[in-house]
Amino acid sequence: MEFEQALRERRSIRAFKPDPVPEELIREILEAARWSPSWANTQAWHVFVASGETLTKLKSAAPTPATGEAPAGPDFRMPREWPPQLAARTKQLSFLRDAFAATGGEAALAPANFYGAPCVLYFTTEPAIESDYLLFDSGLLVQSVCLAAHDKGLGTCIMAMAVRDPEALRPALPGAADQRFVIAVALGYPDGEAPINRFERRRAQLEEFVAWVR
Numbered sequence: 001m002e003f004e005q006a007l008r009e010r011r012s013i014r015a016f017k018p019d020p021v022p023e024e025l026i027r028e029i030l031e032a033a034r035w036s037p038s039w040a041n042t043q044a045w046h047v048f049v050a051s052g053e054t055l056t057k058l059k060s061a062a063p064t065p066a067t068g069e070a071p072a073g074p075d076f077r078m079p080r081e082w083p084p085q086l087a088a089r090t091k092q093l094s095f096l097r098d099a100f101a102a103t104g105g106e107a108a109l110a111p112a113n114f115y116g117a118p119c120v121l122y123f124t125t126e127p128a129i130e131s132d133y134l135l136f137d138s139g140l141l142v143q144s145v146c147l148a149a150h151d152k153g154l155g156t157c158i159m160a161m162a163v164r165d166p167e168a169l170r171p172a173l174p175g176a177a178d179q180r181f182v183i184a185v186a187l188g189y190p191d192g193e194a195p196i197n198r199f200e201r202r203r204a205q206l207e208e209f210v211a212w213v214r
């Protein structure tokens with residue numbers, strides 16, 4: 001696949017086929033993605049590849065601790081509000097909320113079920129490093145994974161919503177106790193027929209965000 005074609009075609013997949021992804025294929029994706037750049041080549045990232053029984057456990061991970069206390073919240077701050085010009089762009093996705101609300105949240109393709117993906121990759125970082133650039137580095141790795149997956153005919157959906165409550169995830173992922181959760185990526189074979197994977201996406205024109213300073 002041509003590089004530019006991969007960049008333009010990759011899109012968030014929100015309806016997956018149940019077919020499992022061979023571990024060898026996931027390994028190839030990660031082998032390619034590990035060449036992503038990072039601050040001073042630190043590569044302070046970790047990836048947990050969850051499938052099978054572990055994924056089943058994660059799907060049912062209680063969003064609220066058994067103590068009844070409020071969840072501690074995500075490891076990295078998430079946006080609450082956007083300025084109007086950015087909020088306007090999110091409107092294009094508002095139909096997704098309705099589409100999934102209609103599934104009652106329990107359906108096989110609901111967000112809580114990772115849209116039916118047979119595999120989810122959790123991206124975490126080292127706990128003790130005080131730098132927002134860890135997120136930047138993880139983002140580069142995630143984009144590489146998504147592009148490499150697309151190149152192999154797989155689909156991905158980056159999911160911040162899946163790491164809102166890291167305390168609920170840690171028990172199912174050995175070694176994650178002291179890690180900070182950045183993001184999850186659902187991975188699997190896309191259902192090419194599902195309208196939710198086919199709607200037209202928009203992007204800002206260059207004029208809206210590029211300044212040519214001569």
Ligand SMILES: Cc1cc2nc3c(=O)[nH]c(=O)nc-3n(C[C@H](O)[C@H](O)[C@H](O)COP(=O)(O)O)c2cc1C
Pocket residue numbers: 010011012013014093111157158159160161162183201
């Ligand atoms: C940091 C980040 C968090 C995201 N979280 C979610 C999510 O929780 N659920 C979801 O369905 N999509 C999520 N997305 C996907 C975005 O909605 C999507 O990338 C954006 O609408 C552009 O569409 P495209 O990926 O199809 O090009 C996330 C994307 C990013 C980069």
